[in-house]
Amino acid sequence: MTLSKTLLATTALTVAGGAVAAQEMADSMTLVSWGGAYQSSQQQAYVEPYIENNPEVSATWDESSNEAVAKLRAMNEAGNITWDLVDVVASDAIRLCDEGLAMEVDHDELLAPGEAEDGSEVDPSDDFGDLIVSDCYIPQIVYSTTFGYRTDMVPEGADAPDEICDVWDLETYPGKRALEKRPINNMEWALLCDGVAKDEIYDVLATDEGQDQALAKLDEIKDDVIWWSAGADTPQLLADGEVFMGSTYNGRLYSVIEEQDQPVGMMWDAQVFDLDGWIIPEGLPEDRLARVKDFVRFATDTQRLADQAEYISYGPARETSAPLVPEDMKQHMPTDPENSENTFLYNYEFWADYRDDIDAKFQSWLAQ
Amino acid sequence: MSDATSDPNKIEAPTPDDPLAQAKALDNVDDRGRMLAADGTPLKRQLAKSLRIQKIRALALIAPLLLFVLLTFIAPIADMLFRSVENEIVSETLPRTVEALADWDYDSGESPGDEVYAALYDDLFLAQERKEHTRLGTRLNYELTGVSSLFRRSGRGVDDIGELYQDQFEDLNELWEEERTWAELMGSDEWLAAQEAWDEESGEPLPDFQLREGMPTLLPETSRQMLTFAEFIRTEDNESPLEEEPWTRVWAALYTDLTNKDVSGYSGPHTDLLQEASAAVGDFETTPIKQAFLDMDEDWGDPEVWGTIQAFSPDYTSGYFLNAVDMQKTPDGAAMRDEDERIYGLLFKRTMFMSLVITFSCILLGYPVAYLLATLPMRSANLLMILVLLPFWTSLLVRTSAWKVMLQSQGVINDVLVWLGLVGDANRLVMINNQFGTIVAMTHILLPFMILPMYSVMSTIPPSYVRAAKSLGATNVTAFRRVYFPQSVPGIGAGSILVFILSIGYYITPEIVGGTTGTFISNRIAYHISSSLNWGLAAALGTILLAVVLILYWAYDKIVGIDNVKLGG
Numbered sequence: 001m002t003l004s005k006t007l008l009a010t011t012a013l014t015v016a017g018g019a020v021a022a023q024e025m026a027d028s029m030t031l032v033s034w035g036g037a038y039q040s041s042q043q044q045a046y047v048e049p050y051i052e053n054n055p056e057v058s059a060t061w062d063e064s065s066n067e068a069v070a071k072l073r074a075m076n077e078a079g080n081i082t083w084d085l086v087d088v089v090a091s092d093a094i095r096l097c098d099e100g101l102a103m104e105v106d107h108d109e110l111l112a113p114g115e116a117e118d119g120s121e122v123d124p125s126d127d128f129g130d131l132i133v134s135d136c137y138i139p140q141i142v143y144s145t146t147f148g149y150r151t152d153m154v155p156e157g158a159d160a161p162d163e164i165c166d167v168w169d170l171e172t173y174p175g176k177r178a179l180e181k182r183p184i185n186n187m188e189w190a191l192l193c194d195g196v197a198k199d200e201i202y203d204v205l206a207t208d209e210g211q212d213q214a215l216a217k218l219d220e221i222k223d224d225v226i227w228w229s230a231g232a233d234t235p236q237l238l239a240d241g242e243v244f245m246g247s248t249y250n251g252r253l254y255s256v257i258e259e260q261d262q263p264v265g266m267m268w269d270a271q272v273f274d275l276d277g278w279i280i281p282e283g284l285p286e287d288r289l290a291r292v293k294d295f296v297r298f299a300t301d302t303q304r305l306a307d308q309a310e311y312i313s314y315g316p317a318r319e320t321s322a323p324l325v326p327e328d329m330k331q332h333m334p335t336d337p338e339n340s341e342n343t344f345l346y347n348y349e350f351w352a353d354y355r356d357d358i359d360a361k362f363q364s365w366l367a368q
Numbered sequence: 369m370s371d372a373t374s375d376p377n378k379i380e381a382p383t384p385d386d387p388l389a390q391a392k393a394l395d396n397v398d399d400r401g402r403m404l405a406a407d408g409t410p411l412k413r414q415l416a417k418s419l420r421i422q423k424i425r426a427l428a429l430i431a432p433l434l435l436f437v438l439l440t441f442i443a444p445i446a447d448m449l450f451r452s453v454e455n456e457i458v459s460e461t462l463p464r465t466v467e468a469l470a471d472w473d474y475d476s477g478e479s480p481g482d483e484v485y486a487a488l489y490d491d492l493f494l495a496q497e498r499k500e501h502t503r504l505g506t507r508l509n510y511e512l513t514g515v516s517s518l519f520r521r522s523g524r525g526v527d528d529i530g531e532l533y534q535d536q537f538e539d540l541n542e543l544w545e546e547e548r549t550w551a552e553l554m555g556s557d558e559w560l561a562a563q564e565a566w567d568e569e570s571g572e573p574l575p576d577f578q579l580r581e582g583m584p585t586l587l588p589e590t591s592r593q594m595l596t597f598a599e600f601i602r603t604e605d606n607e608s609p610l611e612e613e614p615w616t617r618v619w620a621a622l623y624t625d626l627t628n629k630d631v632s633g634y635s636g637p638h639t640d641l642l643q644e645a646s647a648a649v650g651d652f653e654t655t656p657i658k659q660a661f662l663d664m665d666e667d668w669g670d671p672e673v674w675g676t677i678q679a680f681s682p683d684y685t686s687g688y689f690l691n692a693v694d695m696q697k698t699p700d701g702a703a704m705r706d707e708d709e710r711i712y713g714l715l716f717k718r719t720m721f722m723s724l725v726i727t728f729s730c731i732l733l734g735y736p737v738a739y740l741l742a743t744l745p746m747r748s749a750n751l752l753m754i755l756v757l758l759p760f761w762t763s764l765l766v767r768t769s770a771w772k773v774m775l776q777s778q779g780v781i782n783d784v785l786v787w788l789g790l791v792g793d794a795n796r797l798v799m800i801n802n803q804f805g806t807i808v809a810m811t812h813i814l815l816p817f818m819i820l821p822m823y824s825v826m827s828t829i830p831p832s833y834v835r836a837a838k839s840l841g842a843t844n845v846t847a848f849r850r851v852y853f854p855q856s857v858p859g860i861g862a863g864s865i866l867v868f869i870l871s872i873g874y875y876i877t878p879e880i881v882g883g884t885t886g887t888f889i890s891n892r893i894a895y896h897i898s899s900s901l902n903w904g905l906a907a908a909l910g911t912i913l914l915a916v917v918l919i920l921y922w923a924y925d926k927i928v929g930i931d932n933v934k935l936g937g
Binding site: 070097099100212227240357359363364365367 | 513520884885899
């Protein structure tokens with residue numbers, strides 16, 4: 001008698017609760033990110049608060065974002081997706097979407113509406129705006145690739161470098177440079193300093209002559225360049241005094257300057273904006289998918305994205321988050337008006353087409 | 369083991385291993401002169417049988433390991449290497465296009481005819497529904513720049529072709545806007561009844577869509593597209609045409625059918641509607657299919673695009689291998705890549721050269737150490753051995769990074785040299801991010817692999833041989849050169865093979881300290897696996913590397929003889 005009553009009561013509860021939790025949610029998640037300061041900003045800004053609200057959930061990190069595309073493809077072929085949510089840059093998100101490895105999402109349905117300062121609600125698709133570069137992509141932050149330089153190595157009598165072409169000015173600013181070991185960004189900067197107008201750069205770069213022109217410009221400093229492939233390389237090279245200036249992600253430079261107190265300055269000219277955000281792998285079982293959706297909705301709302309900016313100097317991808325960013329962080333944001341007088345936006349479509357071709361030329365040029 | 373036991377077919381006389389059997393066999397010879405065993409069966413067969421049982425037993429013992437190695441090592445490698453020729457994606461994604469394109473001649477310099485575009489419309493439409501078109505675009509973009517965005521854009525634009533007709537049909541009569549109209553027009557009555565009776569909650573599968581009788585002859589194209597559509601949404605989305613508006617591809621097919629076919633003989637549901645549409649299609653606005661594709665993207669008129677699709681339409685391709693040797697498969701056949709895009713030949717040569725240099729440096733540095741280890745008294749030899757093994761137990765990354773600290777221009781060695789006044793502060797030596805740095809770091813890391821086999825061979829050389837040589841009047845040099853060294857050669861051989869093969873596939877150290885001139889082919893393989901996702905090319909490069917190693921191993925066996933390699937004892 002009691003048992004059947006309990007059963008009945010439970011059933012009634014389940015039915016009542018059915019509207020909220022339509023299906024079972026898994027109680028563990030595997031999140032994939034980049035490690036380091038960035039991952040810990042995610043952990044503090046939204047994973048910890050989420051687990052506080054949902055104590056039954058456990059989250060595991062996998063620091064594999066730099067090879068996420070290859071690993072997801074392998075998982076997909078093996079038919080065993082072990083990741084629930086993957087943090088990738090926009091170009092990788094586009095490729096994952098192209099390959100059918102990431103799930104297409106309806107941003108307005110999946111994500112929480114933005115909370116504007118006046119209290120009104122903003123549709124997520126308007127709140128993120130143009131930053132939704134792919135149907136599979138849920139942007140979190142805007143970061144930039146820009147230059148840092150050793151303030152104590154600036155020659156006497158010279159001003160601190162403040163424009164991109166100073167990278168090529170070996171006479172005024174002798175010393176090594178650190179550049180990323182790939183054509184993206186370097187080719188654009190080279191053309192910009194070779195007198196190509198900013199809005200013509202990709203038209204020029206699409207031609208053989210334009211590519212040769214960019215490589216010829218890079219040739220001028222080739223002997224003085226140390227090529228990096230991991231984001232931590234340039235901060236290290238700067239701290240050791242191995243290079244005078246080098247390109248890297250602005251958040252890395254922030255931690256060298258503010259947290260490690262190194263004599264390093266930022267040069268924001270011609271910084272290249274890029275995005276970082278989540279994708280949900282295609283083919284998750286229903287209970288895991290339900291959990292991930294619940295988490296993503298929480299983790300990308302207006303407040304959470306603004307919270308993240310407390311821990312790392314990357315700009316939140318939501319427009320409504322911007323006013324909530326702490327004042328003392330604003331000056332370090334790549335999107336701050338002071339810093340963003342001259343910027344680039346990574347051209348995803350161009351590089352999707354030309355990446356293989358230009359990379360072959362670039363690597364061949366490097367190896368000579 | 370004697371010959372007899374290793375090859376039972378050669379047995380013509382009793383084996384000396386078994387005198388008892390021998391004695392018995394001598395008495396037992398059958399009428400054909402064959403020797404018999406004790407039980408009367410021919411000895412040869414009996415022996416073969418017992419040997420077979422032994423072999424099976426031996427095989428059963430190693431079977432777990434063999435299976436393990438096969439499943440977890442050989443099979444994945446074979447599968448990966450197979451990707452270097454596999455190319456089914458083109459013919460699977462664009463089956464009709466590939467077929468229609470077979471008759472087209474690239475050398476004509478003109479874009480293919482309408483039938484190819486019609487096939488492309490079919491294929492591309494289905495591919496974008498399955499979201500496979502961008503994948504194919506990525507694949508073909510390895511061969512021709514720009515195809516990736518061509519396919520992505522066309523996937524978005526391909527719906528517009530049929531939408532043109534859909535809008536006009538719907539403007540003509542509102543009935544066309546209802547999904548039900550299509551279901552009743554195209555579907556058979558039985559299917560319609562079954563579909564209406566179907567209950568989602570029941571858990572039963574959706575009924576198969578069936579065409580109305582006579583439809584395949586009346587509206588052939590529409591019937592075909594309707595079937596494809598119904599089958600697709602049933603299996604992929606678990607939906608039925610009763611609730612889903614047909615794809616725009618079906619509308620385009622209806623337009624084609626109504627312009628080509630006479631439907632006045634039709635009498636069934638929606639006869640009036642069909643007659644009305646049939647009368648009206650003559651005035652419909654229309655775009656020829658080829659023109660529609662050219663409007664979408666003018667690259668569809670480019671013979672290069674079609675030539676590439678044609679060249680890569682077979683299921684197996686040599687394209688990846690050609691890429692791996694700095695060539696490319698063009699519509700005209702294999703051709704060298706542009707001078708400024710060649711890189712793999714250089715990297716293969718560099719990998720070979722640097723691996724040889726590293727092997728020789730290891731021999732030079734390792735030989736004296738191994739000699740010391742083998743000749744010193746046990747107590748000091750053990751201490752020395754720990755010193756050899758200590759770096760071996762340290763993480764590879766730590767050792768590589770340590771070399772960075774040592775060799776960089778603000779590093780330990782340069783600082784000391786500047787402090788001693790040997791080099792000026794402005795002319796610090798460049799010792800890292802180049803070949804020199806890679807060779808130094810890798811020699812250090814691989815040194816234990818050279819010392820250990822050398823040591824284990826040297827420790828078995830009796831010191832009395834050298835003493836004997838000296839007592840016979842040999843000088844120290846002669847005794848070493850003529851007596852000691854030849855006996856230590858097997859150790860050098862073993863160490864060299866180990867070090868050479870390990871260094872040829874090395875990846876982490878060249879990546880960290882190699883800069884631009886010290887990187888290996890393995891770094892490019894890693895790039896294609898994890899960054900460019902061109903797994904076919906990575907597999908081709910890997911296959912070539914494997915083949916080179918096997919050839920070198922074979923050559924080594926021919927010249928030195930693999931029996932001369934000793935890892936110890």
